[in-house]
Amino acid sequence: MSKTLTALAMLVSLLPMLAAGAEPEQGAPPEPDAAVMKIEVHAVVLEPHTESPVVILRTLDKTQYLPIFVGESEAAAIWRYMNDVETPRPMAHDLLSNIINKLGGKVQKVTVTELKDNVFYARIEIATGEDTVTIDARPSDSIALALKMGAEVYVAKKVMDQAGRAANEGKQHPEEEREEKREENTKPQGRMPTAI
Secondary structure, three states, X not given: OOHHHHHHHHHHHHHHHHHHOOOOOOOOOOOOOOOEEEEEEEEEEEOOOOOOEEEEEEEOOOOEEEEEEOOHHHHHHHXXXXXXXXXXXXXXXXXXXXXXXXXXXXEEEEEEEEEEOOEEEEEEEEEEOOEEEEEEEXXXXXXXXXXXXXXXXXXXXXXXXXXXXXXXXXXXXXXXXXXXXXXXXXXXXOOOOXXX
């Protein structure tokens, strides 16, 4: 592996932790499962009870969805990339994208690989020339980077089996359906936003 690719892998894996002021986790992350399904990033919503941001991943056939709680800044980044909203200066995922591009890399895909102890794990696959590197990352950062760089997003079937929800035929996912009902209600509590 080239020195540039090694440096890129180390930078990409450490940047979210450094930005959050966190210490690197000890031990190896869970290995990805080979059985995966391609999904779409469907929405960013607020969970009705806690008002915490949730990214909704949905299967291409629209029969299942996977809700993943994310941080506010990551939710905002995902929403911006979904809606093609530019910022005046590069944000963290823009910076990662710029670094990868300048070093001749390309994000091939990201995969939500594991759900262990209520924590989702993901992998980012980056290609540079003949080398490919796989980097452990949080799903929120992985999804934001995939959207920014036009990469495909996958979920391990075992993760969808563990935490996925069946979509009601012809209906929205529950968070969107609750929001519509809330909008119909004229009580003074006001409208809860469905997107950040």
